[in-house]
Amino acid sequence: MKLTKKQAAENRQSIINAAGQLFRERGFDGVGLDDIMKTAGFTHGGFYNHFSSKEMLTATATLSGIRHSNSVITQALSQQTKSNESPLLCFFKRYLSKKHRDDLSDGCTIASLAGDAARQNEQVQASFAQGVNEELDILASYVAAMPAAGTAASARESAIHMLVETTGAIILARAVAKGNPSLSEEILETIYTDFQIHMKHE
Amino acid sequence: MKLTKKQAAENRQSIINAAGQLFRERGFDGVGLDDIMKTAGFTHGGFYNHFSSKEMLTATATLSGIRHSNSVITQALSQQTKSNESPLLCFFKRYLSKKHRDDLSDGCTIASLAGDAARQNEQVQASFAQGVNEELDILASYVAAMPAAGTAASARESAIHMLVETTGAIILARAVAKGNPSLSEEILETIYTDFQIHMKHE
DNA sequence: TGTACATCAGTGAACGCGCGTTCACTGATGTAC
DNA sequence: TGTACATCAGTGAACGCGCGTTCACTGATGTAC
Numbered sequence: 103m104k105l106t107k108k109q110a111a112e113n114r115q116s117i118i119n120a121a122g123q124l125f126r127e128r129g130f131d132g133v134g135l136d137d138i139m140k141t142a143g144f145t146h147g148g149f150y151n152h153f154s155s156k157e158m159l160t161a162t163a164t165l166s167g168i169r170h171s172n173s174v175i176t177q178a179l180s181q182q183t184k185s186n187e188s189p190l191l192c193f194f195k196r197y198l199s200k201k202h203r204d205d206l207s208d209g210c211t212i213a214s215l216a217g218d219a220a221r222q223n224e225q226v227q228a229s230f231a232q233g234v235n236e237e238l239d240i241l242a243s244y245v246a247a248m249p250a251a252g253t254a255a256s257a258r259e260s261a262i263h264m265l266v267e268t269t270g271a272i273i274l275a276r277a278v279a280k281g282n283p284s285l286s287e288e289i290l291e292t293i294y295t296d297f298q299i300h301m302k303h304e
Numbered sequence: 305m306k307l308t309k310k311q312a313a314e315n316r317q318s319i320i321n322a323a324g325q326l327f328r329e330r331g332f333d334g335v336g337l338d339d340i341m342k343t344a345g346f347t348h349g350g351f352y353n354h355f356s357s358k359e360m361l362t363a364t365a366t367l368s369g370i371r372h373s374n375s376v377i378t379q380a381l382s383q384q385t386k387s388n389e390s391p392l393l394c395f396f397k398r399y400l401s402k403k404h405r406d407d408l409s410d411g412c413t414i415a416s417l418a419g420d421a422a423r424q425n426e427q428v429q430a431s432f433a434q435g436v437n438e439e440l441d442i443l444a445s446y447v448a449a450m451p452a453a454g455t456a457a458s459a460r461e462s463a464i465h466m467l468v469e470t471t472g473a474i475i476l477a478r479a480v481a482k483g484n485p486s487l488s489e490e491i492l493e494t495i496y497t498d499f500q501i502h503m504k505h506e
Numbered sequence: 507t508g509t510a511c512a513t514c515a516g517t518g519a520a521c522g523c524g525c526g527t528t529c530a531c532t533g534a535t536g537t538a539c
Numbered sequence: 540t541g542t543a544c545a546t547c548a549g550t551g552a553a554c555g556c557g558c559g560t561t562c563a564c565t566g567a568t569g570t571a572c
Contacts, residue, residue, distance in 0.1 A: 104535045104547050113548075129423055131333035134525055144549075147528085151548050156526065206422075212476075217419015220408075220478035221331055227483030234480055235487060262494045270472020274414075276422035278436055281429030285437060292464045306514050306568045315515075336558055346516075349561085353515050358559065513569075521561070528554070536546075 114152045116142040121159055122167035126214040127207045130160055130222065160222065161229045167211035168233025172240060179244050190244060191301050197268050198294040200287065203275050212237065212265075213272045238265060267293055316354045318344040323361055324369035328416040329409045332362055332424065362424065363431045369413035370435025374442060381446050392446060393503050399470050400496040402489065405477050414439065414467075415474045440467060469495055 105113070120141035124133040135156060139146035153159045178193040196202060202209050212234060219230045241261035246254060271293040279286040307315070322343035326335040337358060341348035355361045380395040398404060404411050414436060421432045443463035448456060473495040481488040 104533070105549075106535070110548060127423075129331075129333065129420070131331065132423065135527085136525075145551065146526095147551060148549050150527075212479075214422075215419075216475050216479040217417075217422075218331070219480075220416075220419075220475065221329075221334065222482075224482040227480055229483070231480035231484030231487050234476065235484070259494050259498075262491055263498065266472040266476060266491065266495055267468055269476065270468040273418050273422065273475060274436065274468060274471065277418040278421075278429055278433035280424075280426040281431070282433030282437070285433050289464055289468065292461050293468055296461075296465065306566070307516075308568070312515060337560090338558075347518065348559095349518065350516050352560075509572085511569105511571085513567105515565105515567095517563105517565075519562090519564105521559105523558085525557085526555095529552090530550105531552105532548105532550075534546105534548095536544105538544085539542085 113142070113144070117144070117149070117152055117159070118163050118166050121163040122170070122211065123207045125160070125163060125218075126167065126209065126211060130215070130218045135159075157223060157226065161226045164211070164215060164219070164226055165229035165233050167215070168230070169236065171209075171211045172233065172237050175237065175240055179240070188301060191297060194264075194268065194294060194297050198271060198290045200290070203272060203279060203286070203290065206276075210269065210272065213269045213276075216269060216273065234265070238262060241265065264297075267297075315344070315346070319346070319351070319354055319361070320365050320368050323365035324372070324413065325409045327362070327365060327420075328369065328411065328413060332417070332420045337361075359425060359428065363428045366413070366417060366421070366428055367431035367435050369417070370432070371438065373411075373413045374435065374439050377439065377442055381442070390503060393499060396466075396470060396496060396499050400473060400492045402492070405474060405481060405488070405492065408478075412471065412474065415471045415478075418471060418475065436467070440464060443467065466499075469499075 117138060121133070121138045124137055124141060127133075135149050136146045138159075139149055149159075153162070175193065178196070179189050181189055183189055183192050197210065206214055212230075215230070219227060222230075238258065238261045241264055242254070242257040245251060245260045246257040251257065271289055275286045275289045278289075319340060323335070323340045326339055326343060329335075337351050338348045340361075341351055351361075355364070377395065380398070381391050383391055385391055385394050399412065408416055414432075417432070421429060424432075440460065440463045443466055444456070444459040447453060447462045448459040453459060473491055477488045477491045480491075
């Protein structure tokens, strides 16, 4: 039962999407091809018609997942907010919320998989780096367009800073959430409050 | 061949130490009890004489690993540096170095395992949270003792900030190291430079 | 202090189970003529 | 435009292998008397 090229491409994308979701939830090592193919709606023997190995899927799903998260950011930054709240601060509020902390499968791919990516091969890390760079570009171009913007170099530095603080806070908040909920919230709130203060000064 | 209580306790600690090192290197899911027991110098059947499950070892090795890292920090902060450089800044320089980034097995336990800890049960996360709180205490009491110190609350906020930035930077730098070495270094340098500037202002 | 026995940290083999990968087979699609 | 055939995305079963866990056994230690 051969499929049309379009149908085959759609099925391939289903596998990538299922992998992205499950990887974010359980990590690269915590998910089998069996789970992924079942989630995508197929039997797992057919996996190798689309990818040569689990590592190839890992690299593909990583970039696809980060790009999906990035598109959410782009959308959030382009939206007008009620009141005169900055869209960036508004996004940080959502990003540093308990809701996002507890939502592994639909949340930020960088935050969910950075720890795992450290132990992956060059190919997976190249995908990860590509996604990170694209997010930095989004943040830097937003900062550069702000009223009190400095140089392009300082915009990129700000972007790196924002990325490190937001992902770092979520990663740590998740690591202690079940064991010490108040510490987890304290971390998120401290970093968010700091963004609030910083952005009023600019 | 029963052993003295002292010998048995030492052997138990060997297992914990081996687990800590291997977990930092390869993550909780990436290491088998076989590897751990072999590294500690035993056959793997004996594991259950010391721990009731892998999860119990995971919780124990996590706290032990973080405490070991914390003792390194305490030592670094109490040391006088040549020139009048701050011991804290000096520690950050070492923490945010390529050497530390590439040294998973002897490096910071929080940074190596935060991503994995997010997917562990309450018991492991309680250990993780305990270790994080102890590190925050170390940093906060150091900040509180600085010449320009503010309130105790602001010292803790500073500590959380430092923890999030340093671990966040190392985690992201590791995630892209093999795929984009210059991005990896850029992240480390940007965060370190920011600490330099901030600490001169205080 | 000596003796007899329970304890328990080791060993090494075995157990199910899930994993990544392979393979023979199917049958609709896409291509060559 | 029709026909004949190669292609290839599916299925479902099988393969080794490594994992966490269990178990029978060993023999020195620690304890009860």
